[in-house]
Amino acid sequence: MKRLAFMLSVAPMALFAMPVAAQTTTAAVDTPTVTAETSAVTEVVVTGLRQSLRSAQMIKRNSDAILDAVVAEDIGKLPDNTAAETLARIAGIQVERFSDEANRVLIRGLPDVATTYNGREIFTAELRRVQLQDFPAQALAGIEVYKSGTADIVEPGLAGLINVRTRRPLDFKGGFIGGGVRLTYNDQTKKRDPNGNILVSDRWDTAIGEIGVLANATYAQSQYRNGVRYNNQWIRQVSPASSVSPASAGNSFYYPNSVGLYNDGGKRFRPSGNVAVQWRPNDKLEVYFDGIFQGYRGRQATDNLDVNLRDWDSAVQQDPTLTNVTLVPGATDQAAGFTKTGGVAPQAYRSTGADHTNTYQGALGAVWRGERLTLSTDLAYEDSEYEARNWSLDSAFTSAPTVVVKFNEKDGAAFDLTGFDAANPANYYWRGYYERHYIAKGDGVQWRGDAVYDTGSSFIPQIKFGLRYTDRDASLIQGSRYAWVLPLKIALSSLPVGQLQMVEDPFRGNSQGFTQYLMPTREGIAANFTALQQRSVAALQQLVALNPADQGYKDTLKAFSSPDVPLDQGGAFSATEQSYAEYAQAKYAFDVGAIAFDGVVGVRVVQTLGEYSGVSRVAANGVTTLIPRTIKQNYTDVLPNISLRIRPADKVQLRLGYTQTRTRVDFGALNPALNVSQVVRDPNQPVDPNAPAQPNAYGSGGNPDLVPLTSNNYDASAEYYFSSTGSITIAGFYRDLFGFTSNYTRRVQDPVYGLIEISRPENSGAGKIKGFEINAQTFLDFLPDAFKGFGVQGNVTYIDGKNQFPKTLGGDAPYVRITGLSKWTYNAALFYERNGVTARISYNHRSPWVTDYRQATDGSQYTGVGVRAISRLDASLSYDLSKSLTVSFDVANLLAKPFENYNNYQPNRTYPVDVRYEGRYYGVGMRFRFGE
Structure with a gap:
């Protein structure tokens, strides 16, 4: 069988290591950073679908936590555009779709999922989590789904925790450049869209x-x-x-x-x-x-x-x-x-x-x-x-x-x-x-x-x-x-x-x-929103003239009098x-x-x-x-x-x-x-x-x-x-x-x-x-x-x-x-x-x-x-x-x-x-x- 090269492209890079305790996969390249929050981590080089399934199976088998893993070939060999789409293929996970993509993830029926990035908490704006569909599949090294937590990881949500991982340079033996381009066609819009990525990595032995x-x-x-x-x-x-x-x-x-x-x-x-x-x-x-x-x-x-x-x-x-x-x-x-x-x-x-x-x-x-x-x-x-x-x-x-x-x-x-x-x-x-x-x-x-x-x-x-x-x-x-x-x-x-x-x-x-x-x-x-604002003001002025006792029209005219939305x-x-x-x-x-x-x-x-x-x-x-209101909470x-x-x-x-x-x-x-x-x-x-x-x-x-x-x-x-x-x-x-x-x-x-x-x-x-x-x-x-x-x-x-x-x-x-x-x-x-x-x-x-x-x-x-x-x-x-x-x-x-x-x-x-x-x-x- 021809050796299938692991790549970065529309398919993300391989999931090499999972941040779980007692993992003992065979190391084939240098070991990346180890932290107690993410536990000991080692790696296997993924050279094909067979190897990626072997790696994911070994991760699940040796983990202290109840989890499932997806390796790069699992993501790359499936036509997935985002992390959320890939998660739909894992046992115990359900997703809801809207606007042609998965945008809500449930683990064992629960929506309250914590998200981490390389073991750290990550969020979007005022939310407590990140939108998993915002992670393009080609940007990831792997995904881990914790269905139960352990004390040494960031507190999972009620549903669990999803960790997305990227690569580090010492994961490679030497210099590396990889990437890919992809063109998609939607039969409903009749439009084409480009996708792609590139990764460059190198390492050096220096005096320090x-x-x-x-x-x-x-x-x-x-x-x-x-x-x-x-x-x-x-x-x-x-x-x-x-x-x-x-x-x-x-x-x-x-x-x-x-x-x-x-x-x-x-x-x-x-x-x-x-x-x-x-x-x-x-x-x-x-x-x-x-x-x-x-x-x-x-x-x-x-x-x-x-x-x-x-x-x-x-x-x-x-x-x-x-x-x-x-x-x-x-x-x-x-x-x-x-x-x-x-x-x-x-x-x-x-x-x-x-x-x-x-x-x-x-x-x-x-x-x-x-x-x-x-x-x-x-x-x-x-x-x-x-x-x-x-x-x-x-x-x-x-x-x-x-x-x-x-x-x-x-x-x-x-x-x-x-x-x-x-x-x-x-x-x-x-x-x-x-x-x-x-x-x-x-x-x-x-x-x-x-x-x-x-x-x-x-x-x-x-x-x-x-x-x-x-x-x-x-x-x-x-x-x-x-x-x-x-x-x-x-x-x-x-x-x-x-x-x-x-x-x-x-x-x-x-x-x-x-x-x-x-x-x-x-x-x-x-x-043409500026012109539409001006046209709205002119129309509202007519309505105020026709309805001088209507306060609602007057309030709306006042709201449209400023150049931007108040x-x-x-x-x-x-x-x-x-x-x-x-x-x-x-x-x-x-x-x-x-x-x-x-x-x-x-x-x-x-x-x-x-x-x-x-x-x-x-x-x-x-x-x-x-009326301003403020409350405080303090709980353990x-x-x-x-x-x-x-x-x-x-x-x-x-x-x-x-x-x-x-x-x-x-x-x-x-x-x-x-x-x-x-x-x-x-x-x-x-x-x-x-x-x-x-x-x-x-x-x-x-x-x-x-x-x-x-x-x-x-x-x-x-x-x-x-x-x-x-x-x-x-x-x-x-x-x-x-x-x-x-x-x-x-x-x-x-x-x-x-x-x-x-x-x-x-x-x-x-x-x-x-x-x-x-x-x-x-x-x-x-x-x-x-x-x-x-x-x-x-x-x-x-x-x-x-x-x-x-x-x-x-x-x-x-x-x-x-x-x-x-x-x-x-x-x-x-x-x-x-x-x-x-x-x-x-x-x-x-x-x-x-x-x-x-x-x-x-x-x-x-x-x-x-x-x-x-x-x-x-x-x-x-x-x-x-x-x-x-x-x-x-x-x-x-x-x-x-x-x-x-x-x-x-x-x-x-x-x-x-x-x-x-x-x-x-x-x-x-x-x-x-x-x-």
């Missing part, structure tokens, strides 16, 4: 010791356009004033308030880079520097058309007329479709946006290795900012066309606007103009010091202890303004936005009849937080007869001190008052861990483990500020003493009383390693947890406002998650020689997770299925590697999950919105032209099955919500490497 320098730069780009046809989730009864035919349909049926199209599109590109410097003055001491820049740039153009089916048009005093009404078979109160004339005209918008993230992290550290004692330290600083601007232009049809609609055509809404000339500019009014400015920032310092002592004892061979300190700042402020100008009936074509064009048609098949209408281009809006102190927040951690952990080992036992026992103690500030906005009697977490590994035979091992974890609440959720609108009642209006009490105010905001999410975690596994690349593992897990945060609405007695109905995040009650994972992989070496290059890999995960609604909502706090959790996830891959050819086809399936719940009239909870099962198929092929050059082809989302969800507006009464069509991505690339 060995020195190595590495630099890596990456660029990833994609253009996307997802088409959605939808039913509005607001289900309404037919208007009593509407004419309905045939008469047999009755006049009491229900249907969605509107149907529509939502086309999410845009361009995103991610420049990133990292540098590493190592200095080894002697065999005992190493000093290093790590630096990373992670960037994101987005240019959005999202279209929405909403076709109202229910409301009364006050301008012409007309209720919609419904003809050809059909009912859902077996139902007398649920419409399947009809023809609608009259009523409210359709409305549309094109929302354009530009946003960016800039994240910088630099770290300086040192390691000293004695005969038995290893000391290490690491000091890092990070700064991150996210900024977004939006410019949205709204339109409305000049009249209501005839709408022919079916509410469940191929699992979704389908409609046509008969007789409507969509290409005629005279059929569109300007409805309004919206602007938004959003700024979030965060920075932080983190330091740690660790010691690892090899005792020489066979029973307790190693002891670890260390300290860690962090200091975080986070802030957010935003502002928006909207000019509603529809009453002036201004032609859309008269605006300073250039030529109107038909929006793109992103739909597959012919289920949806009406797909295109006129709108300005993205640049026509985003590049930032609103109401709703802004800031936070400062310090944490102090100390840990101690010991490794133990003993034999009972021929059976070997070992494991670790440890505890991590973390104290958190935080101060969180915001500005409440209170509106009453036409006057808005801003004690997080023990204990694990046991039993090895009855060389190829078999059993594991048992217990850990405690906790996840701090996001800064934004802790914002103590409220937005409150007090109700003004007519004092002359009599009060019905028998009527339920009505709120004196309505409000929304954060919740400073939220507590961290906590969990007791129990793990067990049986692992059989029958060859260097073949294994079967079975793992079971149970989580006893508390404190999910979700938004809920409830009524409370406030000392200032009295009875207030408030929507804010609350801690849920207790929760329980149980499940199992089965994982298997092997090359089929028992086949005849011509087929020995084939291999298989697969896993299945079952998760049953429930949690209680918050007790603060009253009632018995019933258990319901955890939102976002699929019971079943499958991954299967067939691969081939021989004579320079590497091919792989991979299948992923995720079973249905629940998005949110609703409350029935009897107080019970039922699924409000759920998501149907989804499957993906990806394939890749590469060939080594030489030891230094490889060409590749891949396709992602080959099945292109649409995303579908549904709305239970009442128990046993369901309508589809979205049918979302996503793109297939085809890629061709070339990878190169020179040096060792």
Whole structure:
């Protein structure tokens, strides 16, 4: 078999070493920096898919923690663009996708995932984590998924911890240059995007010791356009004033308030880079520097058309007329479709946006290795900012066309606007103009010091202890303004936005009849926002003159009088937080007869001190008052861990483990500020003493009383390693947890406002998650020689997770299925590697999950919105032209099955919500490497 060269390209570099204790992979190149936070690390050179599977299997087998690893060839041989996409192939992990990429990662059904970069905490702006889709696959050396923690690593989240790794120069034997280029094509946008990276590394023996320098730069780009046809989730009864035919349909049926199209599109590109410097003055001491820049740039153009089916048009005093009404078979109160004339005209918008993230992290550290004692330290600083601007232009049809609609055509809404000339500019009014400015920032310092002592004892061979300190700042402020100008009936074509064009048609098949209408281009809006501001001011001045008593128009005119969007102190927040951690952990080992036992026992103690500030906005009697609020928190977490590994035979091992974890609440959720609108009642209006009490105010905001999410975690596994690349593992897990945060609405007695109905995040009650994972992989070496290059890999995960609604909502706090959790996830891959050819086809399936719940009239909870099962198929092929050059082809989302969800507006009464069509991505690339 031709040796497959390990490369940097669209495929990232190999995952050589995992930061876990007791790893004993065979070293083939120099050992990189070792720290107690990341434990001892060694390396293997990855020269092909077979070797990468061997390396990942060895990492899992020798780890003290419950984890899974992905090596470079696993990422490179799969058509993955980001770290989040790759994670979807690991047992126990589920992802949610939007805008043609994975953007939410769950580990064993839990979303609260901590993220680290080379063992250090990393975050984005005001968040506590980094967005894993912001890590281009070609920038990574590897990914580690900790499903349970140990005391010597940064505290995992409730779900676990994901660590991404990059290379260091002393990992190479000498000078090295590698990289690659890749071109992708999206069959939905019909556009092509470049991707690529280059890494340069070298090392030298000098008079002051060995020195190595590495630099890596990456660029990833994609253009996307997802088409959605939808039913509005607001289900309404037919208007009593509407004419309905045939008469047999009755006049009491229900249907969605509107149907529509939502086309999410845009361009995103991610420049990133990292540098590493190592200095080894002697065999005992190493000093290093790590630096990373992670960037994101987005240019959005999202279209929405909403076709109202229910409301009364006050301008012409007309209720919609419904003809050809059909009912859902077996139902007398649920419409399947009809023809609608009259009523409210359709409305549309094109929302354009530009946003960016800039994240910088630099770290300086040192390691000293004695005969038995290893000391290490690491000091890092990070700064991150996210900024977004939006410019949205709204339109409305000049009249209501005839709408022919079916509410469940191929699992979704389908409609046509008969007789409507969509290409005629005279059929569109300007409805309004919206602007938004959003700024979030965060920075932080983190330091740690660790010691690892090899005792020489066979029973307790190693002891670890260390300290860690962090200091975080986070802030957010935003502002928006909207000019509603529809009453002036201004032609859309008269605006300073250039030529109107038909929006793109992103739909597959012919289920949806009406797909295109006129709108300005993205640049026509985003590049002319100053002219649109001026045009909005002129229109608002007209409206103020026509409505001199309307304060709302006056306030809007004032908001548009400034050249930029005024930032609103109401709703802004800031936070400062310090944490102090100390840990101690010991490794133990003993034999009972021929059976070997070992494991670790440890505890991590973390104290958190935080101060969180915001500005409440209170509106009453036409006057808005801003009230600053600040709260403080001070709490300590004690997080023990204990694990046991039993090895009855060389190829078999059993594991048992217990850990405690906790996840701090996001800064934004802790914002103590409220937005409150007090109700003004007519004092002359009599009060019905028998009527339920009505709120004196309505409000929304954060919740400073939220507590961290906590969990007791129990793990067990049986692992059989029958060859260097073949294994079967079975793992079971149970989580006893508390404190999910979700938004809920409830009524409370406030000392200032009295009875207030408030929507804010609350801690849920207790929760329980149980499940199992089965994982298997092997090359089929028992086949005849011509087929020995084939291999298989697969896993299945079952998760049953429930949690209680918050007790603060009253009632018995019933258990319901955890939102976002699929019971079943499958991954299967067939691969081939021989004579320079590497091919792989991979299948992923995720079973249905629940998005949110609703409350029935009897107080019970039922699924409000759920998501149907989804499957993906990806394939890749590469060939080594030489030891230094490889060409590749891949396709992602080959099945292109649409995303579908549904709305239970009442128990046993369901309508589809979205049918979302996503793109297939085809890629061709070339990878190169020179040096060792």
